[in-house]
Amino acid sequence: MAQELLVIGGGLAGCEAALAAARFGAKVTLVEMKPAEFTPAHHSPRLGELVCSNSLRSAQVTSAVGLLKAEMAIMGSAMIKAARATAVGAGKALAVDRERFAQHMEAQIEAEPNISRETRRVDQLPTTPAILATGPLTTEGLAEVLGKATSSDHLHFYDAIAPIVTLDTVDMSSAYWGDRYGEPGEGDYLNCPLSKGEYERFYAALTSGAQVPLKDFENPRFFEGCLPIEVMAARGEKTLLFGPMKPVGLDDPRTGRWPHAVVQLRKENRDGTMLNLVGFQTKLTYEAQNQVLRLIPALASAEFVRWGSIHRNTFLDAPRVLDPNQRLLAYPHLFVAGQLSGVEGYVESAAMGMLCGINATRLMHKEALLTPPPTTALGGLVTHLQNKATKDFQPSNVNFGLLPPLEEKVYKKQRGAAQARRALADLMAWLKTEGLSPQEPPPPIPEVSYSKNKKKS
Ligand SMILES: Cc1cc2nc3c(=O)[nH]c(=O)nc-3n(C[C@H](O)[C@H](O)[C@H](O)COP(=O)(O)OP(=O)(O)OC[C@H]3O[C@@H](n4cnc5c(N)ncnc54)[C@H](O)[C@@H]3O)c2cc1C
Structure with a gap:
């Protein structure tokens, strides 16, 4: 019998991971402790719960988080489908009706024949291929074994974020x-x-x-x-x-x-x-x-x-314990997705879930694992998780600072558009090289006029 993929945690990263893996042909068991047990921040019995704000931030492709969403949409993201179907008016942002959003995520999981669900709390690290997506409020028992497995120096419990x-x-x-x-x-x-x-x-x-x-x-x-x-x-x-x-x-x-x-x-x-x-x-x-x-x-x-902020947040010291495909160095059958892996935010968590879902399936199919180009927003998040230069690693939202600088000199107001043009061109070329089909075309991006003084290389 073919091996199953275990996805632990049915939040944003876990749902996205399970659906991506199923789409790529894996048999998935999604384990979520709700509604038998809740973290202190979760209240809905549904999967894919947004714990606080109902905003997925900027919808504009010229912003880093807008670009990330565009890349996810091209790659078939379940979160983006749910968000588009349940959007509420929010100007230039993408905000959703949180209850309908969670219903939509859950409906996608239930409609997927390759996914079965279990309601239970996980307290041990799995011995078979799995994705850990238990989020910033991972239960104490699991956090403790994860801490021991990575050495407790590499598992943080508080975010102390400076502006x-x-x-x-x-x-x-x-x-x-x-x-x-x-x-x-x-x-x-x-x-x-x-x-x-x-x-x-x-x-x-x-x-x-x-x-x-x-x-x-x-x-x-x-x-x-x-x-x-x-x-x-x-x-x-x-x-x-x-x-x-x-x-x-x-x-x-x-x-x-x-x-x-x-x-x-x-x-x-x-x-x-x-x-x-x-x-x-x-x-x-x-x-x-x-x-x-x-x-x-x-x-x-x-x-x-x-x-700045300070809040309870369990996350790994990713540069020191994860490989470039978000696998625990000490346990390469275990992927870590979402906030627990060291990204910050709903969209970022789902994005890493999507990548882990695809790569976990490829690992089980004995195919080479994928790493998105560093010039994309997805690649920028991977770069952050591998930034060994930071001694005090902190989770990060996606931002253009995680991407390599532009090669051309561009007027300040057009930098977002220039980043988006480069990122989406590189993403499309990469998908083609890897034999992956885009699920939709890239969105239109405003024109960029490059200034006369080209940057010296
Ligand atoms: C209080 C708070 C407010 C936040 N507000 C925002 C915000 O407004 N906007 C934003 O972009 N980001 C916010 N974040 C940051 C982050 O984006 C979210 O926490 C996001 O939900 C993370 O996605 P995730 O999939 O990694 O984890 P989650 O969405 O938390 O999903 C983890 C799932 O795993 C389950 N689980 C946990 N432990 C176990 C276990 N041992 N066994 C089985 N299941 C388990 C949980 O029940 C949960 O369903 C907030 C974080 C916190 C803590």
Whole structure:
């Protein structure tokens, strides 16, 4: 009898994985503990539940997440089918009726003859080919065995996320490069200084900003080395000046002196086009962050591509424990998909489910495994999961910083279109080479006019 593929977890990644595997000819058993048992964030008895927002973010192919959705649609994604069938008006975003969305996902699973379902909690790692897609709230028992299998250093339980800005929107007249005690004007850190008055205004806003209430399953015991900035600030007005806003050794080339306080920005991606605010993990609401962080003069008009957050999130240290096809290095019959693998977001989780479903089937059929081109949004997520240069790996949403820079010089407003053109051309060529049929043609993409000065290669 042909071997079956086990998919554990019937969330976004698990459903997408099961349906992709079934479409490619695998016999699949999808195991989900609901409705017998629920994580603290899941409430619906259905598969494919959206746990929080009903938005799948931008629908525009010129944004990274819009491009990812276009690539998934071309590859036959079940999530995209369900989202299109249950969309609600949301301007340039793709939002869905969450109940009808879950019904649609479940109906696709039930209509697939290659998939059978089991309701039970899994507490051990399977010994046969399987995809682990149990999400950020993976049950404790399974998380524990996964921790032991990968060494507990490689399984994280909390996300402490610092905000990220784009370099070209930082006001460079108020910022300077420099490492602590290094040569002013040179170094890896972009320093954003605050005078005494600016710091006092910032501090007052920070300590009065609204915070996201903790969910009942979130234990407010933070690691001392990773405290939210507002928790540090609450200990006293000077605490931040001895912590993440310490000015010591950071000569401001404009004054030749240390400023009163400094926020340091560090490269977030390979090309340094995105920078994170070092030590600025926070539980402030996004709205409060938008007000408080703009009081840092260099960031007054910055584009924040990610806000800070801290929440329970079980995820693997992917660069150190997964291979480029999301298999556990120590257990190559086990794929890891979704948020547990180290991507962030509904769409990203489903995308990795789709890739794992296809590759798990190919593994069982003894076919070569597939890796999408790095210039695609799908490939960018794989690049993130394999980024061994990051010591403190954190889950990431898809963004253009994960893709190689464009070869041509392109006007800023057209960069998204240029990325999308390159990505979809490369995706279509790759599908052809691998003998995979696109399920729909690529969407139209706005024209791009390349600027006269070509980038030097
Ligand atoms: C509180 C919270 C809010 C979030 N809000 C958003 C948001 O608004 N937008 C966004 O894009 N992303 C959000 N995320 C991040 C992430 O995109 C979602 O968690 C997403 O659902 C992850 O997809 P997944 O398939 O990996 O996991 P899930 O969708 O969580 O699916 C995992 C499934 O596995 C099951 N399961 C768990 N353990 C076991 C076990 N041992 N045996 C059997 N079954 C098991 C669960 O019941 C669940 O159905 C949020 C995350 C959290 C924790």
